[in-house]
Amino acid sequence: MNKFAAYIQISFKQSFQYKWTFAMTLATQPILLFINMALFRSIYDYNGVDTLKGYSFEQMIWYFTSYMLVLSFVWNNTANQIARKIITGDLSMDLLRPVSLFQNLMARSIASRLIAIMMDFIPGLILYSIIIPPEFLTVQSLLTFAVVVIPAFLLNYLFNYLLGITAILIQNNASLLSVVNLLAAFTGGAFIPLEFFPSSVNRIFDFLPFKYIIYWPIQFLLNKQPDTDWMVGKVLLVQLGWIAGLYVVYRIVWRKLLSKFGDAGG
Amino acid sequence: MKPLEPVIEVSHLSKTFRVAQRDKSSLLSSLSSLIHRQYVQIEALRDINLHIRKGEVRALIGPNGAGKSSTIKALTGILYPTAGSVRVLGVDPWTNRSRLASELGVLFGQKTQLWWDLPALDTFYLHKQMYSIPNRTYQANLDYFIDVLSLHQVVKKPVRQLSLGERMKCEFICALLHEPQLVFLDEPTIGLDIFSKEAIRAFVKKVNREKGTTFIITTHDLSDIEDLCNNVTIINHGGIVFNDSIESLGTYFSSRKIVDIKFQKPIDEHELRGYNVMSFSGMAASIEVDVERSPLQIELQKLLGIGLIQDININNPSIESVIKDIYSKPREQSLGTF
């Protein structure tokens, strides 16, 4: 445990040097908020409704910004990091250490997320609340959000890790990574509430893990689930199921791919 | 005195790769290669036998693409051999990689282990955690290294502010902090000025002497080899083409001598026909003499007769020319000697 904590500590110090880049969304999100407020004010008025697809006006606006807030907790660059290590051959250096790469990169992700929470989530929450007060927010919704977003982080990390490993098979996989990330975000409800999709499409999304990384944490943050205990339990169960499944895949695949990696290059 | 135990024992190590052929030039061929790949067998290592004893400083060199990296990868457990056996510190590196890692130190001259924006001390502390170094040992080693390398202020500055020489010394600390028994140095002095090079070499010799650490050095810098190494192993064409002490390398061409002559007055190049002239410039010439064909005495007397001598030097062929000669031997000629 000590090694892990040490790694988080040093990653934190390193990322801290770049803390202001974490705060960049504080500049872009207000603009997005204004655009969305104009867009949806018009839509809500034109449709003569107070709730659309189950979202109040505030919840609808906050949905789009909540994606950024969730990212403060779950985002990581692991896929690109691993792919680069494989392609440049730097992976061999990591393999010569008495610590697992899996833990190292997770420590790095955790450290970077801690800074993101400090510099992005908390200031963001305050700033956006000034622009459009979140009537829906309660302490309970924040807490359930926190409970659900941590497995979301682990799930996203595992998914990214496995995605990065594909670089052993597909040398130049940068395009693949960006497309998969786009699809993950799309099917996870990053760009628009999933309620806007036809139910047949939503049923497909239910079989993918991404909803449980993005959509569900947002649902709890927006306090859209009145029967929270029951829902939280269900969501956690599915998340843990996915985490367990992907972890098993990781163990099986890692050994195999290592032998393939050693074969590359003279 | 008990015999020095082996640190590395490699027997009949061979590695064959299956490499896919890919022709990127046309869409059709790249599509067809998705369905049916053509493979080519590449023999990267053939029948490598290597024995390195504790406390040795061994140079492992060879031209690019010769199989050096493959050998090192096999030694560190990243490459699985097609045939043969590898034992490092008594265990098989492939199955014991993480256990072996605690006894291994590495330094890559061209890659950094240090966290860029932070003082080197932070990276050292991380290593302490990673290798579970006890507090007392950590502090003692750290103080020792910082002292020997004069890095007292350097380790407190962010790494990105250090000069190359300072950074390299810090990399060395990373490699040695956990007192590994075996250390791989890959291009340790690349890009360094002469003072830094000498400091690093002195450091390696000191650690080797005082702690008995075994070093394996891969480098293209021949002065590193001449200064540091007891033994030299040259790999070419996937096999070992030379495996002996540094002295033997020096007298490899035992029958050859290089005679450098400076004449008092310019002489005609024509006068030197019949000799193996390495270089000529009017008043000076460098001539290679094969003393097996004709005794040195006779050759010298003939040379002295050509013109009045200003200066004369007689040397063994440089290590550089020896190595160049070994490197350029084609496959058939070079293998099978060891």
Next chain:
Amino acid sequence: MRTVARLLRLFYYQSKLKISRAMMYRFDFLIGMTVALCFSSIGPVLQYLIFTQTKGFPGWNLKQIILFQGVLLFVLGIRRILFGDLHYFVTELIQKGDLDRLLIKPSPAIGIILASGFNLNGIGTLLAGSVIMGYSIHALDLTITAGAIGLFALSILFGIVLFLALEIMFTCAVIVLVNIGRLDDIVQSITGFGEYPLSIFTAALKIALVTFIPFAVWVNYPAEALLNRWDNGQAAVSFLVCMLLLGISLSFWKLCLRRYTSAGG
């Protein structure tokens, strides 16, 4: 004028090189093109979803909105073809300290920078947009007069002028700040205002988007040109402001450059 001609030639030659490279690595190009199309399509898909799942936007029916998305894709395609590589080029330039090398070239640095943005990957988006436009025109049974085409082309042209101004400002920002963080995203999000039908915005915003930040020129104007809903006076004002903003951005550039060179680079 001669400098402009030389820069256009530079643009042409660089584009030719990039096209032949794309043809050499055809597989990579196809993937890149598809990825670009996917990313560009997010906006239109979302607008379509919102439109169909609600009562829509005032002043637009479904077929017209589809036309709007077609124009949007068309414009995004043009943007990427002309300037797709620009952000990467500029960031690399500044971070590697290569701006000095550019300053000793015979053409103005900003011109060289703007001429280095060609990226063939936008062709997929452009074609998709064109197809959707064609389909909508047919579905709406529109009569496209020569005048409409002219106004369409004019709007696209001034849209490019406005975008040029934006890119020049971006380049200035990179020179001054060096470490841009996510400046890219900020620029991206601002341009978002121009990618929705004007009618959804409040009166104040509408006026702004037509006058001092004439983002409406990008997609709204070409779409209205095709739908024969053109307002000459309004257009004239917007087009004028586009030219003005280009001039302002160029002056800003000269300022930044002077600051850069006097600071020792």
